[in-house]
Amino acid sequence: MRRPELDRTFALWFSSHRYSRRLHKTVRRLVPDSDVRFLLSESGSGKGAAFVTAVAYRLSEQHRLIDATLAEFKLTHEQLLQVKKRMRIEIEAGLRKKSHDHAKVKMLPTFVRSTPDGTENGDFLALDLGGTNFRVLLVKIRSGKRRMVEMHNKIYAIPIEVMQGTGEELFDHIVSCISDFLDYMGIKGARLPLGFTFSFPCKQTSLDAGILLNWTKGFKATDCEGEDVVNLLREGIKRREEFDLDIVAVVNDTVGTMMTCAYEDPNCEIGLIVGTGSNACYMEEMRNIEMVEGDQGRMCVNMEWGAFGDNGCLDDIRTIYDKAVDDFSLNSGKQRYEKMISGMYLGEIVRNILIDFTKRGFLFRGQISEALKTRSIFETKFLSQIESDRLALLQVRTILQQLGLDSTCDDSIIVKTVCGAVSRRAAQLCGAGMAAVVDKIRENRGLEHLDITVGVDGTLYKLHPHFSKVMHQTVKDLAPKCDVTFLLSEDGSGKGAALITAVGCRLRDAEHN
Numbered sequence: 001m002r003r004p005e006l007d008r009t010f011a012l013w014f015s016s017h018r019y020s021r022r023l024h025k026t027v028r029r030l031v032p033d034s035d036v037r038f039l040l041s042e043s044g045s046g047k048g049a050a051f052v053t054a055v056a057y058r059l060s061e062q063h064r065l066i067d068a069t070l071a072e073f074k075l076t077h078e079q080l081l082q083v084k085k086r087m088r089i090e091i092e093a094g095l096r097k098k099s100h101d102h103a104k105v106k107m108l109p110t111f112v113r114s115t116p117d118g119t120e121n122g123d124f125l126a127l128d129l130g131g132t133n134f135r136v137l138l139v140k141i142r143s144g145k146r147r148m149v150e151m152h153n154k155i156y157a158i159p160i161e162v163m164q165g166t167g168e169e170l171f172d173h174i175v176s177c178i179s180d181f182l183d184y185m186g187i188k189g190a191r192l193p194l195g196f197t198f199s200f201p202c203k204q205t206s207l208d209a210g211i212l213l214n215w216t217k218g219f220k221a222t223d224c225e226g227e228d229v230v231n232l233l234r235e236g237i238k239r240r241e242e243f244d245l246d247i248v249a250v251v252n253d254t255v256g257t258m259m260t261c262a263y264e265d266p267n268c269e270i271g272l273i274v275g276t277g278s279n280a281c282y283m284e285e286m287r288n289i290e291m292v293e294g295d296q297g298r299m300c301v302n303m304e305w306g307a308f309g310d311n312g313c314l315d316d317i318r319t320i321y322d323k324a325v326d327d328f329s330l331n332s333g334k335q336r337y338e339k340m341i342s343g344m345y346l347g348e349i350v351r352n353i354l355i356d357f358t359k360r361g362f363l364f365r366g367q368i369s370e371a372l373k374t375r376s377i378f379e380t381k382f383l384s385q386i387e388s389d390r391l392a393l394l395q396v397r398t399i400l401q402q403l404g405l406d407s408t409c410d411d412s413i414i415v416k417t418v419c420g421a422v423s424r425r426a427a428q429l430c431g432a433g434m435a436a437v438v439d440k441i442r443e444n445r446g447l448e449h450l451d452i453t454v455g456v457d458g459t460l461y462k463l464h465p466h467f468s469k470v471m472h473q474t475v476k477d478l479a480p481k482c483d484v485t486f487l488l489s490e491d492g493s494g495k496g497a498a499l500i501t502a503v504g505c506r507l508r509d510a511e512h513n
């Protein structure tokens, strides 16, 4: 209503004083709350058409530029096959003695030599450190006819200043949480065997010793890298002088997940995590694990696949946004594959693209808000909501507004498209890695066809509306000789740590008798 443009002939008539006065008066009377001004248009229709064309052109040009940027996130079948091939090369490098020290995918032996057989029995404590929270669990496992697993657990937050403070502070905090849990359960004097799920790369020489190679994800506590984390925990317990624990096993979350799922399905010989971080483990032939003596049977290998690409072998598919996320992370240059896949980083990739689009004037009217400058604003939970098919565009807009991003409907469409491009690539890359693993197992066993189950855990996998489907399809496409079933792990790391502890206790007892 503010600038109605009028036809030229009409304008002449209009300019007659009497007509315009009457018109103004009538309009004021009809819409007293609006301030309506009449502006005389110079060659309105011609210019107007030109403006309409220019705006349409700008929008189509914008779409073209947006599409061109997002095209970098679209990987072809060929590119994904390449990723699978490169993963296989890195797997071999990690397993071989001569290349192990320089290998980026570390292929760490776990000293877990078999999956559960149902004879596991007893009461165990489990600790779970490595995601967003720290958990302490009491796990009761019964074998035979009364076969069951009962769990009690309590979740404790780890403040960021503890994650990134000194090692002593971190382990003192952990021990104080354990103390609280033992009081809560009334089992302080019991000295139960304990399994420690510690979800970081550890060089193990036995089931109950693990030297932390380097922190990943959001952790950075000092004086821990290069140390045996079981010792750090024992020292923390000693410092507190309040209770004692019998630490039997240190376990990666992938291994815990595999064991939990294998307890239900003996075909499960792979563990996968797609949560804050991403990683996988699987049962490898002892003869291929050159870092451990002996050729008989199998051992679970913690791949630490998050570090895939740290030698530059994925650089051709990394975008400027991946590089920006890496540059500003706690461990720049490290965990490059993980940074393209997992929950802690996907939101950051999205945020970097949105900042770029805003700077280029495609979004948010070109205004970079405080919210958009906030790191980690797009948590997995929000990405998952934004991409949900059941959500109308208006609801996407509401979510963005809740995050402090004042968006129009057009903005919301673009944000959703960006999220889709980033999460789809993540799922495909993860699938390409998994395809390499299943084909390796198939070849190890000299099979034309392999049926295998993967135990999976992690918030991104569980919450995201499309991630799992895209990942499964990619594995199918890239490893057509394998039938892969994905089994969602319920409470994987805690239960798995207890199962491994049970096996550890049995072996230890057998040695002593």
Ligand code: GLC
Pocket: 130, 198, 199, 200, 201, 216, 217, 252, 253, 254, 273, 275, 276, 277, 278, 279, 280, 304, 306, 338
């Ligand atoms: C990181 C850790 C790895 C863990 C994964 C999933 O990649 O280095 O040990 O399994 O996150 O939590």
